[in-house]
Amino acid sequence: MGKFDGGRSQPGPMESTDIKKGTKNH
Helix, strand or coil: CCCCCCCCCCCCHHHHHHHHHCCCCC
16 A cells, blocks of 8 residues: 555555545545
8 A cells, every 4th residue: 555655646456445435535
């Protein structure tokens, strides 16, 4: 989960889940 440094720079399989949860949606 360290690829969320620049927000959605590198959308991965975990990003979709985080975005829906609103945890890393910053």
